[in-house]
Amino acid sequence: MRRYPFHAALRPLVYCLSLSLALFAAGCARQTGEPFPVAAYQNAPDNLQGNRYTLDAEIDAQLEWREGTGRLIAVRPLGTEPARLPVFIADSLGANLMVAQRYRLELTVRRGGLLYVNALRKL
Amino acid sequence: MRSLRFLALLSLFTFASFAQGTDEAAPAAAPAKAAAKSASSTASGSATRSAAESALNVLGTGNIESNTLLSIINKAFDTDSDAFNPEDGTVSWKGHTYNIGQFRVFRARFERYLGQPESIDQDVYRAIVNEVFSLLSTRGGEAAADNTRKAWQLLYRASEYESDGGASLAIANQVFNAWRIRDEKEAIGVTQSELGRIRRQQQSAVAYTGDLIAKEGASSASNAVSNGASFMPGTVAATSPSNTTTGNSTGNNRANQNPQINNRPSATTEIGGSPTAGPVSQFFRARELAETEAKLKAAEASAMLTGVQAKLQFQTAIVNLFLQRRFQHCLIAASFYRYIFKGSAQTLEVGKKEVASFLPSSDMAITVESLEFLSREAMNETEASMQGVRASYADGQLVGALERLQETFFIGEFLPPVAQFEREKKQVLLNLYKQVDEARKLADLKDYDAVDKLVAEIGLTAKDFRTSEVTSALRAAQRMSTLSLYGAQQAAATGDYARAQEGVQRAAGLWPLNPALKTYTENMAQQVDLGSQAAVLFDDAFKRGDLRRIYDQRSELAIALLSDAVRGPQLKEIIERISRVEIYLAQAKELVAQNNAFAAWEALDAASALTPNDVSVNQRRADLAPRVAAFVGRVDSAKRQEESGNQAAALTQYLAAQGLYPASSLARTGIARVSGALLDELASAAAATNAPEATARSATKAAKPDSE
Numbered sequence: 015m016r017r018y019p020f021h022a023a024l025r026p027l028v029y030c031l032s033l034s035l036a037l038f039a040a041g042c043a044r045q046t047g048e049p050f051p052v053a054a055y056q057n058a059p060d061n062l063q064g065n066r067y068t069l070d071a072e073i074d075a076q077l078e079w080r081e082g083t084g085r086l087i088a089v090r091p092l093g094t095e096p097a098r099l100p101v102f103i104a105d106s107l108g109a110n111l112m113v114a115q116r117y118r119l120e121l122t123v124r125r126g127g128l129l130y131v132n133a134l135r136k137l
Numbered sequence: 138m139r140s141l142r143f144l145a146l147l148s149l150f151t152f153a154s155f156a157q158g159t160d161e162a163a164p165a166a167a168p169a170k171a172a173a174k175s176a177s178s179t180a181s182g183s184a185t186r187s188a189a190e191s192a193l194n195v196l197g198t199g200n201i202e203s204n205t206l207l208s209i210i211n212k213a214f215d216t217d218s219d220a221f222n223p224e225d226g227t228v229s230w231k232g233h234t235y236n237i238g239q240f241r242v243f244r245a246r247f248e249r250y251l252g253q254p255e256s257i258d259q260d261v262y263r264a265i266v267n268e269v270f271s272l273l274s275t276r277g278g279e280a281a282a283d284n285t286r287k288a289w290q291l292l293y294r295a296s297e298y299e300s301d302g303g304a305s306l307a308i309a310n311q312v313f314n315a316w317r318i319r320d321e322k323e324a325i326g327v328t329q330s331e332l333g334r335i336r337r338q339q340q341s342a343v344a345y346t347g348d349l350i351a352k353e354g355a356s357s358a359s360n361a362v363s364n365g366a367s368f369m370p371g372t373v374a375a376t377s378p379s380n381t382t383t384g385n386s387t388g389n390n391r392a393n394q395n396p397q398i399n400n401r402p403s404a405t406t407e408i409g410g411s412p413t414a415g416p417v418s419q420f421f422r423a424r425e426l427a428e429t430e431a432k433l434k435a436a437e438a439s440a441m442l443t444g445v446q447a448k449l450q451f452q453t454a455i456v457n458l459f460l461q462r463r464f465q466h467c468l469i470a471a472s473f474y475r476y477i478f479k480g481s482a483q484t485l486e487v488g489k490k491e492v493a494s495f496l497p498s499s500d501m502a503i504t505v506e507s508l509e510f511l512s513r514e515a516m517n518e519t520e521a522s523m524q525g526v527r528a529s530y531a532d533g534q535l536v537g538a539l540e541r542l543q544e545t546f547f548i549g550e551f552l553p554p555v556a557q558f559e560r561e562k563k564q565v566l567l568n569l570y571k572q573v574d575e576a577r578k579l580a581d582l583k584d585y586d587a588v589d590k591l592v593a594e595i596g597l598t599a600k601d602f603r604t605s606e607v608t609s610a611l612r613a614a615q616r617m618s619t620l621s622l623y624g625a626q627q628a629a630a631t632g633d634y635a636r637a638q639e640g641v642q643r644a645a646g647l648w649p650l651n652p653a654l655k656t657y658t659e660n661m662a663q664q665v666d667l668g669s670q671a672a673v674l675f676d677d678a679f680k681r682g683d684l685r686r687i688y689d690q691r692s693e694l695a696i697a698l699l700s701d702a703v704r705g706p707q708l709k710e711i712i713e714r715i716s717r718v719e720i721y722l723a724q725a726k727e728l729v730a731q732n733n734a735f736a737a738w739e740a741l742d743a744a745s746a747l748t749p750n751d752v753s754v755n756q757r758r759a760d761l762a763p764r765v766a767a768f769v770g771r772v773d774s775a776k777r778q779e780e781s782g783n784q785a786a787a788l789t790q791y792l793a794a795q796g797l798y799p800a801s802s803l804a805r806t807g808i809a810r811v812s813g814a815l816l817d818e819l820a821s822a823a824a825a826t827n828a829p830e831a832t833a834r835s836a837t838k839a840a841k842p843d844s845e
Contacts, residue, residue, distance in 0.1 A: 056793060059786040077788070078812035083820040086812050088792055098792040100785065100812075102819065127778075127786035128815070 047120055050129075052094045059127030069119045069129075070137060073111055074098055087111060089119070101129040109134055247546055251567035255560050262298040263553055265291055266305075266465060273472040285476050289313075292469070300556065304458060304466040308473065311454045315477045318447035325440040332433040339426040346419045448478055449487055455508055456488030463551055464512035471509045519549030523558065530562055535599035539566045539573075569599060583649050585611045618648035622657055629661070630699070671697035675704050679711075682750040688715035718744040718751060725757060734764040735798035742772075742803065768797045775807055784815040 047068035055062055071089035077100060079085040084104035091097055101121060103109055111117075120133040272288035275281070289312050296306035451474050458467040475483070485503040522545035529538035542558070549555045576591045589611055596604030625640025645654055671694050678686040687694065691712050698704045721744035728737035738761050744754045762769055775790030788811045795804035 056789060059783070059789060077808060078816050080816040080820055083816055083823055086788070086815060096796065098796050100788045100792055102785075102815075124785075126783040127789065128819075129785070 050091065050099075050121065052091050052097050052099065055099070055123070055127070055129075056097065059123070062123040063125060063127065065123045066132070067121055067123070069099075069101075069121055071099070071101075071117060071119060073113050073115045073117070075113060076111070081105070085111075089117075092116065099129060101131050103131045103134065107131065107134065246550070247543060248567065248570065250546060250550070250555075251563045251570060253563075255557075258298055259300060259556060262295060262300055263556075265295045265298075266469075269295065269305075269469055270465075273469065273476075281476070285473070288469075289473070300551070302463070302551070304461075304463045305469075307454060307458075308466060308470045311451050311470065312473045312477065315447045315451055315473075318443050319477070322440050322443050325436055325443065329433060329436045329440065332429060332436060336426065336429045336433060339422065339429055343419065343422045343426055346422060350416065350419060451477070452485055452487045452505070455505060456485070459508050459512060460488075462515070462548060464515045464549075465552065467512040468509055471505050471512075474505055515548055516552055519545055519552045520554045522549070523554040526558070527562075530566075533599070534601040535566065535569050536573075536601045538562075539569055542566060565598075569595065572598075583614075583647075585615055585648055586650065614647050615651070618644045618651045619653055621647065622651065622653050626657065672701065672704065675708065679707065682748075684711050684715055684748050685751050685753065687711050714747050715751075718747050718754060721747075722753060722757065725761075729761065734761055735768055735801060737761055738765045738769065739801060739803055765798075768794050768801070771797065772801075772803050772807070775804075775811075779807070779811055784811050784818060787811045788815060 050067035050069035070092040074088040074090050077086040088098045116137040117134045122130045124130045269288045269291050272284040292305040292309035455470045483504045526538050526541045579588045592607045595602050621640045621644035625637045629637035721740045725737040725740040741758045771790045771794035775787045778787035791804045791807040
């Protein structure tokens with residue numbers, strides 16, 4: 015009888031753990047973005063055009079909605095100075111948003127300083 | 138306008154016309170004289186006629202003179218005719234028109250009469266004339282010739298006075314001429330009688346000779362043939378010259394003629410120792426007789442012509458005196474005429490047409506007595522009229538007295554009742570006359586204020602002056618003028634300058650000295666001046682955006698630019714805009730007092746949007762800016778981003794501003810505006826992108842909902 019080494023016995027466990035970590039990492043993909051510089055954006059939004067950020071924020075109010083296009087939402091960033099930022103959430107994201115809900119937003123600063131939400135996840 | 142002016146002056150001129158002579162005052166007043174004459178108190182023409190007819194019926198005087206009187210009264214006081222015609226300088230009396238020369242001259246004569254003092258000369262002159270009348274009235278009896286001669290001599294004395302006007306001298310000369318012609322006629326009568334006597338002698342001679350020839354012709358015809366009777370022309374020739382001079386009526390001629398007559402047998406030819414007469418001598422005798430007949434006829438014609446000439450000259454003088462209204466002298470001349478010419482010569486041969494116009498019937502026999510009657514009628518009327526003048530004067534009816542006096546003066550200018558009118562009364566009437574004349578002239582100039590004062594003065598003097606009528610007419614004219622001016626002002630306010638000009642012209646026509654006209658003119662001048670200045674001011678301020686200055690002078694500019702089609706609406710819009718700014722400023726002031734700086738600033742911002750360059754608004758904003766700097770910074774930034782097309786950045790700033798002042802209307806409206814615009818951009822962008830790619834991306838995202 016062939017005798018299996020100990021690390022070989024843990025190998026399935028390691029595979030399971032690796033798979034679990036891989037799966038977890040996939041679920042927390044936007045956590046990897048830089049936090050959104052609120053003050054810098056308010057002072058000079060043009061300087062941030064093209065950047066991608068992560069922003070944890072609370073839904074403050076829905077400013078405008080255009081069916082088939084999306085909606086403009088005013089959000090209050092969490093963990094920063096009190097401020098209100100407008101973000102655009104396309105209808106294609108299929109999000110159900112309500113005031114006071116908190117989300118982690120993966121967003122891009124587009125032309126004109128538009129904060130375009132690429133993805134969001136409720137916190 | 139003219140009718141109004143006429144109404145305004147009608148009352149005045151109804152009275153004042155006697156000074157001008159253009160109205161019907163004289164004929165209208167004339168019935169009063171007729172009434173006085175016919176012992177009736179009524180003043181109307183019809184009443185006068187009725188009174189005259191009644192009086193005639195009562196007296197049973199239906200004779201021609203009375204009818205004439207009635208007709209004269211009717212014609213003289215016909216209220217439908219004008220007594221005075223100033224255009225041709227005539228005055229009508231009893232239907233006849235007297236030419237009194239230039240009316241201006243006649244007015245001057247009347248004024249001179251009113252101002253003329255009484256003189257002793259007048260009294261002396263009147264005494265002389267009365268003496269003439271007295272002498273001529275006693276023509277009957279043996280002293281008639283002497284009285285007439287004395288009256289004739291007095292005429293030369295009367296002619297020396299100015300008031301006589303030479304009329305007495307004309308009569309005296311006419312009388313002298315008539316007498317001279319009468320003497321000539323008497324001389325012709327002597328000649329005629331002598332020629333008649335000569336004619337009779339010649340007739341006898343011709344008849345005798347004819348008979349002798351006939352007698353001797355039959356018995357001694359043969360002797361006459363055998364003796365060769367010859368014709369002795371020397372004998373006949375010697376007698377012919379003397380016969381042909383019988384036309385001369387001197388004594389020498391008569392003396393020359395006697396021998397011829399006494400030597401009648403010598404006119405025959407001695408044939409055979411017996412007197413004989415030849416046919417040749419008979420022929421000459423017949424011719425001499427024919428010549429004498431012709432001379433006699435010529436003498437008769439000359440006598441007749443001389444008499445007619447004298448009569449016509451005298452009648453011409455009488456008619457001229459009558460037509461010159463020298464009625465006294467007309468009577469004097471008629472008296473002389475009646476004395477000089479006998480009853481068969483009383484029919485008027487000259488001036489019948491003129492005199493007939495004074496009489497009611499054209500088929501009447503116009504005689505010298507007709508002229509006497511008319512002259513006495515005029516004198517009586519003058520006397521009665523002057524009594525009426527004195528009565529009116531005594532009652533204080535000075536206007537009526539002046540009217541009657543002027544009417545009487547037209548006819549009886551040279552008669553004693555007019556000349557004897559008291560100096561003091563004439564002076565009062567002269568003053569009234571001048572006042573009324575001045576009032577008329579002022580009324581012509583439409584100086585109503587002066588007329589008003591003068592009329593009031595006249596009213597104090599003359600009780601019968603219709604002051605109230607004149608005053609009311611003046612007031613009416615003044616009111617109409619003012620109303621027209623008001624209409625002009627209203628028309629000018631609405632920009633209807635044509636109607637305004639028409640109204641001003643009408644107002645000036647009614648009352649040129651209207652004080653409101655002066656004020657209106659000055660205001661219009663100022664308005665025109667301000668209008669030109671206001672246009673410059675407005676354009677300058679408008680160009681610089683200084684609406685506040687325009688607003689501050691809005692009252693003056695509104696009047697000046699009211700009719701300006703371009704600036705008028707602009708001014709109106711500016712006034713409305715600045716009025717709203719004023720409201721914002723007041724609101725901001727109140728909000729600052731309530732310590733609501735953000736709201737105050739927003740009010741000022743709204744005001745600034747209306748007037749970006751308004752000093753008051755900007756100053757308030759500057760004062761308030763430090764207190765709302767952050768908010769203002771966000772809003773300004775938002776506006777800049779919005780203007781540059783960065784809608785998202787602008788939205789961010791508006792949200793930031795709203796964070797500072799949640800009640801901000803600026804932020805709220807900005808957010809709504811920018812959000813809409815931003816979504817429009819996104820929608821456009823989405824439509825522009827590739828549709829399949831978008832669909833695929835959507836599908837991919839939809840496939841990863843769990844991962845989010």
